[in-house]
Amino acid sequence: MNEGKDISCACEPGTIEASEPGETPIRGLFAKLTALLILWAFLYYWLKPTADLLTARGFGLSLSSRLGSSVAFFIYEVPKVLMLLVLVVFGVGIVRSFFTPERTREILAGKREFVGNILAACLGVVTPFCSCSACPLFIGFIETGIPLGVTFSFLIAAPMINEVALVLLFGMFGWRVAGLYLVTGLIIAIIAGMVIGRLKMERFIEGWVFQVKMARNGQGTQELSWADRIHYGLNAVREIVGKVWPFVVAGIAVGAGIHGYVPEGLMAHFMGKSAWWSVPAAVLVGIPMYSNAAGIIPVVQALMEKGAALGTVLAFMMSVIGLSLPEVIILRRVLKWPLIAVFIGVVAAGILIVGYLFNVVL
DSSP, rough: OOSSSGGGGGGGGTSSOOOOTTOOOOHHHHHHHEEEEEEEHHHHHHHHHHHHHHHISSSOOOOTTTHHHHHHHHHHHHHHHHHHHHHHHHHHHHTTTTTOOOHHHHTTTOOOOOHHHHHHHHHHHHHHOOGGHHHHHHHHHHHHHHHHHHHHHHHHHHHSSSSHHHHHHHHHOOOHHHHHHHHHHHHHHHHHHHHHHHOOOGBOOOGGGGGOOOOOOOOOSSOOHHHHHHHHHHHHIIIIIIIHHHHHHHHHHHHHHHHHHTTTHHHHHHSOOOOTTTHHHHHHHHHHGGGHHHHHHHHHHHHHHHTOOOOHHHHHHHHHHHHHHHHHHTTTTBBBHHHHHHHHHHHHHHHHHHHHHHHOOO
């Protein structure tokens, strides 16, 4: 699991070719999508009984045994997660077709503190930018005159809160945990951006950044038809799911091993509420792991099943996804170390607070 933490950068607006207007009748597309959605719902409904039947009858394993439990977990979770990913990535892909780097900069330009931080964090959730986009995005935002704190709210939210993480959390834990991840991620991005903005650390931006003039070629700003946007969503599925599925399988394989072979309650000792040091330890372990949501969340699910506390595993997951080591290396090209250190410290502090808060409340 050594690919970037947010693979969604593969589908930035302008990088996927739109279809020619009128290439496919929009009614025909909607009819095909409706039929596919009905088939999707039918298959999803039968995943669990099929996995249990295949494990018991096909492999001759008892569902109550360790090996049988692990195999059933794997057979059920792999198609379940991939099906959820296809559905959500398609929908988010359509939403993302409305956003380009130019349009995002235009929306944030002129926005002051607080309002700008909130708007930037929300845009970071729905826009297709990741750690590999950090450097050009940062330069473009600074050139447009967007305040440093607002820029960081966007750069924090974009990789930390992504559709892959949301769909996996929703599919494995339900809307409550997925909503907690979304809301707390937004709060961290907003507050961290405000703190960095108040510290007035513009002097720690590399001088050459202010001399760069970003090209304005207008690509990707044309209006797309609904047929184009549907094709954009389908291409997003091909690009994103096509790249992330090996990490889904690997993560679920690890989770299946934990599910079947780790004794019940063992994780409560190391990652439970009673261990005060579990949250900072989880953050420290998560920062250098260099993985993505597709690989880490199935592991998180298995840890929780074995007694790990929700706040601790959320802190672990956010540190893996949000404090990306590759992003830090990329940002070093435009930022000096004091500002990078503040960025890491503020975000890590926010994650720690979230971890302790949820361990106390839930």
